[in-house]
Amino acid sequence: MDIRTLDADDLDLICQHREAMFRDAGQRDDVLTLMTGNFREWVKPRLLDGSYFGYVIQDAAVPVAGIGLMLIDWPPHPAHPMQDKRGYVLNVFVEPDYRNRGLARELMHLAEAELVRRGVTFAILHATEKGKPLYRGLGWHGTTEMAKTLDVPPCREVGEDAMECAAQSVSSGACGGEPS
Template sequence: MDIRTLRPSDLELVCRHREEMFRDAGRRDDVLAPMTAHFREWLKPRLADGSYFGFMMSDHGVDAAGIGLMLIEWPPHPEHPTQDKRGYVLNVFVEPAYRKRGLARELMALADAEFARRGVSYAVLHATEKGRPLYQGLGWNGTTEMAKPI
């Protein structure tokens, strides 16, 4: 499996992975289509300036799995008392034909290493029900976060 960093030309691939990830989690197409259109516009400048970064795995030129990463500003917190940022993991997706091969686990290890390289000692993610066992097995824990639509 070849591994490379994300690049601006991955815009459509990342958008497709994100949409498929949410579709796989049970979200409806009437919600996903507008989300993807707005996400594409949000993502384009961030891929270009490197504020959205990550990795893509491919098998003989076939894109198999990807992960997105960001650094988010966050005030110092008991979990990271001397840092004003957190790592954020998003858009972890493995193509169906490549699942159950450890690719997501490998992507998460790459994320840990990249965050460490950038000096980040704490990271967060939002897990789908299908993804939760993987993340828990890698040492991720639930937090006290709550949410509500406004």
């Protein structure tokens, strides 16, 4: 097995791994198709400028596992009171035939070392149920983060300013709120 850093030629691989990761987590194909197209456009410039980086593990030059990393802008926080950034780990994926061999653990060790090398003192990730035991075993723990998908109509179709569109959606009850 060989380990190498991601490069711009890995765009398709990164997209394939991300889609397979979410498919393994139970996401629907129609959602994944939409996500992958948009993710491709989002990650391409970041891969080119180095703001999305990471590692690939290969077996005889065939990629079998990968991990993505980013530094994200974040205000100083009790977990990192002197720093305005966090490390972000994403797209951890190991091909099914290569699972349970320690490859994800190796990728996580590489990720942590790279983030430390870049001066990051705090990192986050979002774990699938399958991934949680691995991350817990490496010392990662849950946080107080909560999430909600907001039901706002696409403003591009409405032809309005995004703030006006969101405000009208909330006041009309389109987001599940009471009309004003």
